[in-house]
Amino acid sequence: MLTESIEFSTTALAADARVLEQLATDGYVIVPNFMSSEHCQRLYSYSLGLGPHQWQQAGIGRADSYTTNSAVRQDKIRWLSSEYLLEQRYLQLMERLRLALNGALFMGLFDYECHLAHYPPGAFYRKHLDAFKGRSNRLLSTVLYLNDDWQPQDGGELVIYGEHGQVLETILPQAGTLVVFLSDEFIHEVKAGRRDRYSITGWYRLNTSIGGVVDPTL
Numbered sequence: 001m002l003t004e005s006i007e008f009s010t011t012a013l014a015a016d017a018r019v020l021e022q023l024a025t026d027g028y029v030i031v032p033n034f035m036s037s038e039h040c041q042r043l044y045s046y047s048l049g050l051g052p053h054q055w056q057q058a059g060i061g062r063a064d065s066y067t068t069n070s071a072v073r074q075d076k077i078r079w080l081s082s083e084y085l086l087e088q089r090y091l092q093l094m095e096r097l098r099l100a101l102n103g104a105l106f107m108g109l110f111d112y113e114c115h116l117a118h119y120p121p122g123a124f125y126r127k128h129l130d131a132f133k134g135r136s137n138r139l140l141s142t143v144l145y146l147n148d149d150w151q152p153q154d155g156g157e158l159v160i161y162g163e164h165g166q167v168l169e170t171i172l173p174q175a176g177t178l179v180v181f182l183s184d185e186f187i188h189e190v191k192a193g194r195r196d197r198y199s200i201t202g203w204y205r206l207n208t209s210i211g212g213v214v215d216p217t218l
């Protein structure tokens with residue numbers, strides 16, 4: 001486990017008015033070089049060093065409707081926790097970003113949850129929404145890519161679709177690229193790749209606590 005202090009920067013997103021304007025106008029934004037290659041390499045190496053027991057098969061749905069379905073989703077995940085230093089540093093980075101987004105765009109983002117995602121060769125995630133209007137407190141989705149030297153022939157792209165099914169963006173999962181989009185607005189999918197693909201996927205959430213229970217099942 002790394003013990004040195006690791007500092008990340010949110011300058012690329014939080015301080016760039018053009019980037020914030022695109023997020024506010026279009027509902028999504030792609031930020032190349034959000035994180036340095038050095039820091040991405042540390043997170044990538046950390047992911048590679050995790051044992052099989054530290055990953056779980058990703059599922060779909062929530063609470064009583066939660067299930068695994070390999071016809072829809074084939075990645076493995078590990079939820080990040082402040083218990084582990086490198087994971088803690090990333091969570092701190094995204095907390096600073098939360099404050100910056102709230103300050104600039106008044107989004108009312110309450111907290112953040114995220115997990116590492118590992119897509120083995122051939123794995124995919126079919127078209128889906130991260131949230132449904134009126135049924136979730138997930139407001140803003142984020143994806144940070146960790147693989148260095150990813151080439152177009154490697155596949156594994158994130159595809160974001162518009163309201164009429166048109167392709168808005170096809171994003172190569174290149175290390176350091178951050179994608180941010182409204183969770184209940186954009187259908188998206190992860191195409192099958194030819195290499196092991198690592199990323200960190202997360203969601204900024206609204207506070208819909210009832211009786212002290214965060215995001216209760218209604």
